[in-house]
Amino acid sequence: MSDPIIQMKNIEKHFGSVIALAGVSVDVFAGECHCLLGDNGAGKSTFIKTMSGVHKPTAGEIIFEGQPMDFADPRDAIAAGIATVHQHLAMIPLMSVSRNFFMGNEPTKKVAGFNFFDHEHANTVTMQEMRAMGINLRGPDQAVGTLSGGERQTVAIARAVHFGAKVLILDEPTSALGVRQTANVLATIDRVRKQGIAVVFITHNVRHAMAVGDRFTVLNRGQTLGTAARGEITPEELQDMMAGGQEMATLEGSLGGTV
Amino acid sequence: MSDASPADERVKDISRFRKALIRPELGGMVGTVAVFTFFLLFAFDSGMFNAQGIMNWSVVSAQFVIIAVGACLLMIAGEFDLSVGSMIGFAGMMIAIFGVTLEWPMWSAIMITFVICITFGALNGYIVVRTGLPSFIVTLATLFILRGFTIFIPQTLERKTIIGGIRDVAEGDWLAPVFGGKILGGLFTWMGDAGIIGVFERGTREGQPVVDGIPMLIVWAFALIIFGHILLTRTRFGNWIFASGGDADAARNSGVPVNKVKILMFMFTACCATIFATCQVMEFGSAGADRGLLKEFEAIIAVVIGGALLTGGYGSVIGAALGALIFGVVQQGLFFAGVESSLFRVFLGVILLFAVILNTYIRRIITGER
Ligand SMILES: Nc1ncnc2c1ncn2[C@@H]1O[C@H](COP(=O)(O)OP(=O)(O)O)[C@@H](O)[C@H]1O
Ligand SMILES: [Mg+2]
Numbered sequence: 001m002s003d004p005i006i007q008m009k010n011i012e013k014h015f016g017s018v019i020a021l022a023g024v025s026v027d028v029f030a031g032e033c034h035c036l037l038g039d040n041g042a043g044k045s046t047f048i049k050t051m052s053g054v055h056k057p058t059a060g061e062i063i064f065e066g067q068p069m070d071f072a073d074p075r076d077a078i079a080a081g082i083a084t085v086h087q088h089l090a091m092i093p094l095m096s097v098s099r100n101f102f103m104g105n106e107p108t109k110k111v112a113g114f115n116f117f118d119h120e121h122a123n124t125v126t127m128q129e130m131r132a133m134g135i136n137l138r139g140p141d142q143a144v145g146t147l148s149g150g151e152r153q154t155v156a157i158a159r160a161v162h163f164g165a166k167v168l169i170l171d172e173p174t175s176a177l178g179v180r181q182t183a184n185v186l187a188t189i190d191r192v193r194k195q196g197i198a199v200v201f202i203t204h205n206v207r208h209a210m211a212v213g214d215r216f217t218v219l220n221r222g223q224t225l226g227t228a229a230r231g232e233i234t235p236e237e238l239q240d241m242m243a244g245g246q247e248m249a250t251l252e253g254s255l256g257g258t259v
Numbered sequence: 260m261s262d263a264s265p266a267d268e269r270v271k272d273i274s275r276f277r278k279a280l281i282r283p284e285l286g287g288m289v290g291t292v293a294v295f296t297f298f299l300l301f302a303f304d305s306g307m308f309n310a311q312g313i314m315n316w317s318v319v320s321a322q323f324v325i326i327a328v329g330a331c332l333l334m335i336a337g338e339f340d341l342s343v344g345s346m347i348g349f350a351g352m353m354i355a356i357f358g359v360t361l362e363w364p365m366w367s368a369i370m371i372t373f374v375i376c377i378t379f380g381a382l383n384g385y386i387v388v389r390t391g392l393p394s395f396i397v398t399l400a401t402l403f404i405l406r407g408f409t410i411f412i413p414q415t416l417e418r419k420t421i422i423g424g425i426r427d428v429a430e431g432d433w434l435a436p437v438f439g440g441k442i443l444g445g446l447f448t449w450m451g452d453a454g455i456i457g458v459f460e461r462g463t464r465e466g467q468p469v470v471d472g473i474p475m476l477i478v479w480a481f482a483l484i485i486f487g488h489i490l491l492t493r494t495r496f497g498n499w500i501f502a503s504g505g506d507a508d509a510a511r512n513s514g515v516p517v518n519k520v521k522i523l524m525f526m527f528t529a530c531c532a533t534i535f536a537t538c539q540v541m542e543f544g545s546a547g548a549d550r551g552l553l554k555e556f557e558a559i560i561a562v563v564i565g566g567a568l569l570t571g572g573y574g575s576v577i578g579a580a581l582g583a584l585i586f587g588v589v590q591q592g593l594f595f596a597g598v599e600s601s602l603f604r605v606f607l608g609v610i611l612l613f614a615v616i617l618n619t620y621i622r623r624i625i626t627g628e629r
Contacts, residue, residue, distance in 0.1 A: 054512065075514040086512050092505035093626045094572045103502050104514035106495030116493045145626025 003066060005030045005198050006051065006082070006167055011060035013046050020046040022222040023060070028167065033189060033199040034227075035209040037242050038219035044202045045087055047219065048169045051200070052084040053077035065166075078104070083160030087171040087202075090156040093145030097137055098126040100144050101159050129158045133188065150181025157188050161197065168192060169200040174208050186211050204242065206235045218242055283566035283574050286617055287581030290564060290610075294585050298592040307595040310456035310470045320587025321480035322535060323561050324580050328483040329531030330558035331579035332491060336524040337504030337571030338387060338394040342379075342401035343532045343558055347551025349405040350376045350536035352413060355422035355546035358429070360413075365425075366434035373533050379405065380529025384522030394525075402555070410548045426544035438479075438534070439541025441472030476538040480580075483531065487576035500524065504571030560607060561586050564614045568622055585610075 004027035013021040020043045028034045038044045049055040051062065053071030062069045064080060071077045074084075091100050102122045108115040123140035130137050133154050135147075144152060153173045160168050170189070174182045189212050193199050203209050209216060217227045218241040225241055298307060306312045326343055333340055350372050357368035383401055387394045413420050429435035451458040451468025459465050491497040502510035503517045511517050532551075540546045565582035567574025586607075593603050 052512075073514075074512055075516075078514045084512065086509070090509060090512075092502055092509050092572065094505045094568075094622070095501055099498055099501065103498060103510065106498050108495055115495070117495050117498060119493075143625045 002029070004028055005065060007061075007063040008047075008051060009061040009063065011047065011050055011062070012058045013043075013050055013055055014058045020222055021050070021057075024219065024222070024224045026217050026224070026227065028198045028200055030166070030198045031193060031196045032214040033193045033201055033212050035213035035216045036200060036202045036219060037204060037206065037209055037216060037238060039204055039242050041221075042219040042242075043222040044219055045171055048084065048171055048200060048202060051077070051167075052082055052169055054084075075104075078163070081164060081166035082169065083163065083165035083167070084169040085153065085156040085160065085171065085173060087175075091144045091152050094143060096141040097130065097144055097147070097155060098122045098140035101126045101129070101155065101162075105163055125162070129162055130155070133158050134184070148181060150177050150184050153177070153181075153185050154188055157185075157192065161192055161195070165197060167198045167200065169202075171202045172204070173201070174203060174205065182208065206238045206242070209238070210235055283621075284578035284581060285566065286614060287565045287578040287585070290585045291581050291588075294588050294592070298588065298596070302592055302596040305595040305597070307592055310468075312595065314470045316588050316591035317477055318474060319591050320584045321474075321477045322539075323557060323583035323586045324480040325476070325483055325531050325535045325538075326554055326558040327561040327565070327579040327583040328487040328576055329528035330555075331562045331565065331567055331574055331576055332487055332500060333524040333528045334559070334562050334567050334569070335491065335504045335571060335574045336500045336521055337507060338384075338521055338524065339398060339559065340380075340383065340525060340528045341395065341398040341555045342383065342405055343528060344551040344554035344556075345402045345405035345409065346376055346379065346529055346532040347536045347539070347554055348409045348548060349379075350533040351540045351546035351550050352409045352422070352548060354537060354540050355425055356412060356416065359422050359424050360416050362428075365429045365432035369434050369438070369537055372537070373530065376529045376533040377526045380526040381522055383529070384525030387525070388518040388521050398555075406548075413546075413548060420548035421545055423545040425540050425546065429541060435541055436475070438475055438537040440475050442475065442478060444472040447471050474538075474542070476542070479534055479538065483534075484576060484580045491576055496520070501572055504573075506572070557586065560611050563618065564610060566614075566618060566621070568618055569615070573622065573625070 007025075007027040009025050010023045011021055011025070012019070012023050024043070024047055026034070026036070026047075036044050036047070046055065050057045050060075053074045053076050056071075062071075064082070069080065071080075077084075092103070095103070098119070099122075102125075107118040107121045107125075109118040109121070110116075126140045127137065135151050135154060144155065147155065153170075157168065157170070157173075173185050173189075177185065186208065189199055189201060193212070193214075201209065201213065213230060215227055215229050216233060216238060217224055218238060220242065307316065326347075330340065330343065353372040353375060354365075354368050357363045357371055358365050361368075363371075379401065383394070383398055386392070386397050390397070410420055413422055429439065447456065447468045447470055450456045451466075457469045459467055459469060491500060499510070499515045499517075499520045502513070502515045503520045507517045532554075535554075536551070539550065561582035562574065562579045563569060563582070564585060565575065565578030565580070567579065589606060590603050593606075594600060
């Protein structure tokens with residue numbers, strides 16, 4: 001394999017006295033789906049936020065395409081090609097799909113020397129991209145609030161891909177979805193990966209990770225126990241690592257292996 | 260994939276009626292028609308619809324429009340400014356202090372006032388985005404601070420709270436007529452001569468038309484509506500205004516400079532308040548420490564009647580302008596119709612409540628929440 005597109009080295013993040021990340025290292029290659037697993041509060045969201053420019057790491061190094069990176073804000077990361085679909089905050093329900101799709105990247109055209117929002121272009125592209133993802137909109141002005149959770153994730157993913165993301169970070173895209181919608185989102189992830197984009201897929205569901213993941217990194221209380229490739233690790237082992245091994249084994253025993 | 264992909268059977272076709280309902284300015288349009296119908300039916304003979312009458316409620320409405328456009332964009336960006344009324348009083352007083360007390364040329368007094376007031380607007384915005392405090396509280400503080408200065412400064416310098424003589428100082432100034440002048444005077448003289456509008460029958464102004472031009476106040480109102488509407492709906496900055504108010508974190512994560520947008524909208528609101536104040540002191544020829552009282556609420560009410568959501572992220576400048584028009588027409592219409600003026604407040608309260616309930620319902624339709 002070639003060099004990783006992004007390398008995170010010993011990333012630490014402290015919030016006051018809370019140590020959310022205590023030195024996490026992960027590298028991600030183009031065209032792979034790298035799953036980041038961990039229980040709630042493990043630090044997954046915090047970790048990817050350092051990758052997408054939302055948080056500045058307290059310590060550690062980010063190397064993107066061979067260059068050390070220091071993102072001042074999300075705009076820098078987006079400009080470099082790192083797109084993120086955040087856990088709760090991806091879309092604005094009151095705004096239309098088309099306005100959401102181009103939020104922060106509005107196309108403009110010049111009329112009489114002034115730059116105006118090119119609604120026509122935005123609407124056409126939005127309808128095209130949505131159709132390609134299998135979503136039928138009533139129109140580009142349909143509000144995002146009327147879409148289902150899975151459709152919103154899909155819009156967000158389509159948006160990132162459209163704007164030339166090289167790294168696509170998805171923070172728990174399936175955690176609030178039903179079975180059908182989850183399957184759709186997983187299929188979308190698979191399609192995106194095959195286009196050569198590096199996908200970082202965060203989940204606490206081992207089955208979802210196993211369905212599309214190439215490599216797996218488990219976070220536990222702000223630390224990682226390393227990365228395993230597909231075939232090197234079983235779902236049971238992943239589940240154990242997420243829960244911190246010991247306790248889970250005992251719990252699972254008492255629940256008769258149903259978790 | 261073809262264009263004729265089958266429609267999702269579960270996406271209900273929404274009726275045209277519901278589709279029309281989710282236009283933010285619909286409430287304002289219906290309200291405007293209703294208000295005009297009412298007064299045409301019941302107050303047609305009151306003089307409300309002759310040239311003077313029309314000019315009367317147009318000027319009052321235009322005043323509301325000027326502050327409503329600012330409040331509208333700020334509310335869509337997710338914030339409030341309660342200091343608008345105090346800012347009006349303060350700005351007027353600053354013009355008087357610089358122009359009359361300190362005897363600066365009027366144009367420089369106006370300009371320095373704009374700079375000072377817009378700086379206060381920027382400060383409001385900076386404190387709000389920096390501290391994360393609700394703008395309600397921050398601008399409530401500004402409300403008191405500015406009103407306090409508006410009384411204290413003329414008291415200290417002039418031993419009074421009303422400063423007059425502005426018209427004399429503004430005589431011959433090049434900038435003052437931009438706020439206090441009138442346009443199309445020739446057209447109105449012609450209309451008076453042609454008998455289309457009334458002329459004074461006796462007195463010093465005999466033969467002159469009863470309305471001698473369109474006040475710049477009205478021109479400002481239209482200019483601000485057009486500017487605000489285009490900015491909001493036709494530019495990328497407009498998309499950022501919606502996004503900042505719709506969900507600041509989501510907008511930030513998508514690369515929208517939310518703090519910048521909010522601070523700029525606070526500055527714009529302050530600018531609108533200063534335009535209002537400048538027109539007002541030019542018209543009255545004086546500045547008073549009690550000017551602009553309660554204007555912040557009137558602006559917010561006009562915006563809400565115009566279909567904007569108090570929670571931000573949704574609304575329209577046209578709607579806000581219609582809200583302001585309803586406001587002005589009803590206030591002056593009740594006066595023409597000889598109705599007890601205290602009833603205007605009852606009307607305001609009722610229509611505000613009605614508008615907020617309607618807006619909440621519309622929000623549910625748009626977002627599909629139940
Ligand atoms: N902005 C913040 N300020 C303080 N503590 C935070 C902040 N963000 C996250 N944390 C803390 O960091 C830890 C990791 O949180 P998070 O990364 O959201 O976990 P996960 O996404 O894995 O569920 C939690 O203990 C959380 O309370
Ligand atoms: Mg999380």
